Amino acid sequence: MEIKKRSSPPLFLADNLALDFINSEYGTGENRHDCFDNAQSVIDWLETTGLVPKGTEAPPELLAEARQLRDAARAVVHAAMQSREAELTVINRVLENGRPEVRLTWEKDAGRYRVDVHSGVDSPARLLWPVADALVKLVTDDKFEYVRQCEAHDCILLFHDLSKSHRRRWCSMATCGNRMKVAAFRNRKGS
Template sequence: MPDLRPAPFFIADDRALDFLNSIASPAGAPIEWIADGRDLLDWMVAAGLLPAEVAARYRAEAVLDELDSVAARARALREWFRGLMAAHAGRPAEPALAAEIEPLNRLLRRDIRHREIGLAEAGAGAEAGQGVLRWRDIRQFATPDSLLAPLAEVMGDLLCRRDLTLVRPCEGGGCTLWFFDASKRHGRRWCSMAACGNRAKAAAHRSRQRPNLRCD
């Protein structure tokens, strides 16, 4: 059966918020892009969180029930993080936040990684004055459960490296998408101007054009 869903949204300027947006209601009804284990692999490859060759190995070797179970855990992690963002986005991070992120640390403690040295990509090494070698971080995807570690890591990056005052939900009516406001003046209000921004402008225009009826 063909997949009738649109491509997932990567409009948030942050991968953790893109993960929140892996369920959304662009046309009214919610669309889930991580409905099962294969969806999780597809989304992570599209997000740049999983090498395509690793995803292919999981598809060929992993038990589908195990992948589906991890996808269910990923959805639960996503909704836990949505609650965290709803509570803390839009204001500076406070020390008390550290006590709430143990679910991420539990996942990160199981992560297996190492570093190795390899050639820099063309145009990114010697031409930039940094030599021809570079470090590469290699994550060991030993089990389906390992898929949760990159998700926890991007959430940690958001919490540790981003200004939470610039994490915002879209102001579009009924829109459930989140974004990081990386605009120059930090005035972004919409998930995208092509969608909610234009709809809001059109609604404002109609409101201004509506005749002012009076009953005398």
């Protein structure tokens, strides 16, 4: 049986750029939602996050590269959650090919030096480099231990639990949290 993927608006509830990128595909079974159904939808996501300016053109192969990066990022996060190794070829390719050019320049009018960063938008890797960079920072950070998968039985969304107590259980209290609490209440009442 073929799973039909429906285009859906992106969810931004993970408290982390890389996890929000991974969460651009969510759902289980036949209720699969993919926010990236064409190259423009990837550009729209990047614009929403502020990574590219409005009106950025989508280069060829952006959709394919974004989906490959998302799958690789998901695999790396799940592997890191289990303290095991994952395939890094796609992520390292985006990091290498998309790396922004950083130059030190003299700002004559201000009489000081400044860093000039040119990332360009001429290739999929350059557009997606900030996502790959955010993933690297996430999986190598001491706070990675607070990356969680939603506890709802039918939810695959990931989030970074940055709450003070680190006891967040659901991707969103308004959706999964509420559903799970209602189900628990019904189970208690039914017993």
